[in-house]
Amino acid sequence: MSPTTDAAASTEVEAAETEAATKNLVFVAAERLFALHGFQNVSVRDITAAAGVNLASVNYHFGSKDALLFEIFRRRTAELNRERAKMLHEANDRNTGSPPVREILAALLTPPLRWLAPDHERRISLQFLIRARSEGTDEIRNVLKTDVSHLRRFSDALLRARPDLSPEDVYWRLHFTLGMLHNNRFAEFDRLNVLSEGQTSESDVVALLERMLAFAEAGFKG
Amino acid sequence: MSPTTDAAASTEVEAAETEAATKNLVFVAAERLFALHGFQNVSVRDITAAAGVNLASVNYHFGSKDALLFEIFRRRTAELNRERAKMLHEANDRNTGSPPVREILAALLTPPLRWLAPDHERRISLQFLIRARSEGTDEIRNVLKTDVSHLRRFSDALLRARPDLSPEDVYWRLHFTLGMLHNNRFAEFDRLNVLSEGQTSESDVVALLERMLAFAEAGFKG
DNA sequence: AGGGAAGTCTTACGGCCGTTCGAATTTGGC
DNA sequence: GCCAAATTCGAACGGCCGTAAGACTTCCCT
Numbered sequence: 001m002s003p004t005t006d007a008a009a010s011t012e013v014e015a016a017e018t019e020a021a022t023k024n025l026v027f028v029a030a031e032r033l034f035a036l037h038g039f040q041n042v043s044v045r046d047i048t049a050a051a052g053v054n055l056a057s058v059n060y061h062f063g064s065k066d067a068l069l070f071e072i073f074r075r076r077t078a079e080l081n082r083e084r085a086k087m088l089h090e091a092n093d094r095n096t097g098s099p100p101v102r103e104i105l106a107a108l109l110t111p112p113l114r115w116l117a118p119d120h121e122r123r124i125s126l127q128f129l130i131r132a133r134s135e136g137t138d139e140i141r142n143v144l145k146t147d148v149s150h151l152r153r154f155s156d157a158l159l160r161a162r163p164d165l166s167p168e169d170v171y172w173r174l175h176f177t178l179g180m181l182h183n184n185r186f187a188e189f190d191r192l193n194v195l196s197e198g199q200t201s202e203s204d205v206v207a208l209l210e211r212m213l214a215f216a217e218a219g220f221k222g
Numbered sequence: 223m224s225p226t227t228d229a230a231a232s233t234e235v236e237a238a239e240t241e242a243a244t245k246n247l248v249f250v251a252a253e254r255l256f257a258l259h260g261f262q263n264v265s266v267r268d269i270t271a272a273a274g275v276n277l278a279s280v281n282y283h284f285g286s287k288d289a290l291l292f293e294i295f296r297r298r299t300a301e302l303n304r305e306r307a308k309m310l311h312e313a314n315d316r317n318t319g320s321p322p323v324r325e326i327l328a329a330l331l332t333p334p335l336r337w338l339a340p341d342h343e344r345r346i347s348l349q350f351l352i353r354a355r356s357e358g359t360d361e362i363r364n365v366l367k368t369d370v371s372h373l374r375r376f377s378d379a380l381l382r383a384r385p386d387l388s389p390e391d392v393y394w395r396l397h398f399t400l401g402m403l404h405n406n407r408f409a410e411f412d413r414l415n416v417l418s419e420g421q422t423s424e425s426d427v428v429a430l431l432e433r434m435l436a437f438a439e440a441g442f443k444g
Numbered sequence: 445a446g447g448g449a450a451g452t453c454t455t456a457c458g459g460c461c462g463t464t465c466g467a468a469t470t471t472g473g474c
Numbered sequence: 475g476c477c478a479a480a481t482t483c484g485a486a487c488g489g490c491c492g493t494a495a496g497a498c499t500t501c502c503c504t
Contacts, residue, residue: 020480020481038357040262040263053482054481054484056463056464057482058463059462060481061481064462134356135357172430172433175405176437179402179405183398183405211398215441218444220440222436222437244452265492266492276454278453278493281493281494286492
């Protein structure tokens with residue numbers, strides 16, 4: 001890398017990415033292993049061996065195995081929420097008044113579905129997030145339960161798009177929609193690949209997004 | 223218990239229930255602990271302590287901790303599938319030709335939602351099944367992936383009800399519907415209880431079933 | 445009453461786990 | 475080139491885990 005490239009990168013990339021290489025090696029290896037095998041089934045020794053670093057690195061750089069899991073969860077959640085919020089914001093700008101239901105749901109579902117593309121940089125991150133959501137620590141589950149500010153933006157938008165619905169209606173239908181999304185575990189990724197023989201995998205994800213959007217939008221229409 | 227009661231019970235209840243009391247104590251305690259805390263977070267010592275039996279009981283009666291998990295999974299899955307199949311059968315009898323989509327989906331969703339009722343005998347079993355589905359052993363996941371004969375009955379019925387849809391359409395919409403169902407984890411049970419203040423919990427589950435049915439049916443209408 | 449099978453109990457083995465400590469090494473400012 | 479701070483390293487500690495072996499008890503059938 002040339003010095004100019006380094007300089008440009010260091011201004012764009014967040015601080016965490018420019019820290020000690022070891023910390024990042026641990027972060028990336030842990031994310032992958034947690035996503036593939038689950039938190040409880042991956043030991044600190046597995047992580048440090050995969051990362052090619054010393055056993056003590058996890059505790060030195062992150063404090064504990066639990067704290068490592070939480071930091072990965074926090075960063076990836078923030079990234080995903082940022083993309084969703086951006087799409088929702090763009091939908092607001094595109095429409096006078098309130099965006100239609102479909103565009104709100106698209107802002108919610110498109111970012112994670114994009115991450116799901118087989119060659120996407122964040123594919124493993126989404127698998128990690130889905131796993132962490134159900135298998136994570138109590139701390140993670142508490143964050144998911146208490147910090148609903150992000151989802152509120154979407155439920156509020158949906159309420160504006162469908163003022164005839166009660167808040168309870170919107171809440172449950174949003175919950176159902178997220179259930180459709182979060183159920184996309186490994187078995188389904190495989191199924192996705194099986195169904196895709198012959199097609200480009202890219203278009204498969206697009207087709208899946210279209211299916212989900214159509215199903216959820218119809219669910220909201222009722 | 224009177225002898226007559228015992229005799230009557232022993233003819234109705236399946237053999238497993240009349241076996242050594244210890245085996246059942248282990249089975250029930252393990253199911254509860256697995257459902258509440260997850261497979262990896264519950265030790266054999268936790269189970270035997272909760273059941274009030276000896277440590278060696280798990281390995282004596284079930285062979286191993288993994289085998290115990292699998293046996294619970296197998297029995298509860300069979301029970302749930304039996305109820306679903308029965309409802310689907312009744313729907314077939316009720317209608318000449320093919321039952322409408324809503325009745326097919328009702329046969330799929332009503333049994334687990336019934337189990338979800340706060341005072342239902344199988345409430346903890348459903349929580350166990352939902353957990354085992356995502357956190358279980360490789361063996362369990364293989365069963366879920368390979369043994370699709372049960373779900374085939376429903377996809378076939380849906381195809382008959384909606385011959386205009388392609389098998390892929392039916393498969394994905396069925397998958398989405400199950401995602402809605404399987405996403406009903408603990409956080410949502412709590413949410414269910416919070417929303418229910420003042421009402422009977424019984425009617426809450428009925429209301430949730432109605433919401434899910436309406437959403438899924440609309441998704442299939444599209 | 446006796447004897448064999450079935451079940452229960454105590455105890456402990458081997459192993460992997462997360463974490464820690466002190467020494468060795470590298471890094472960065474002067 | 476030097477010193478202090480930051481990082482890496484090897485090694486080990488205490489602990490909990492699943493499982494097994496063997497002695498002991500209970501039950502049932504003849």
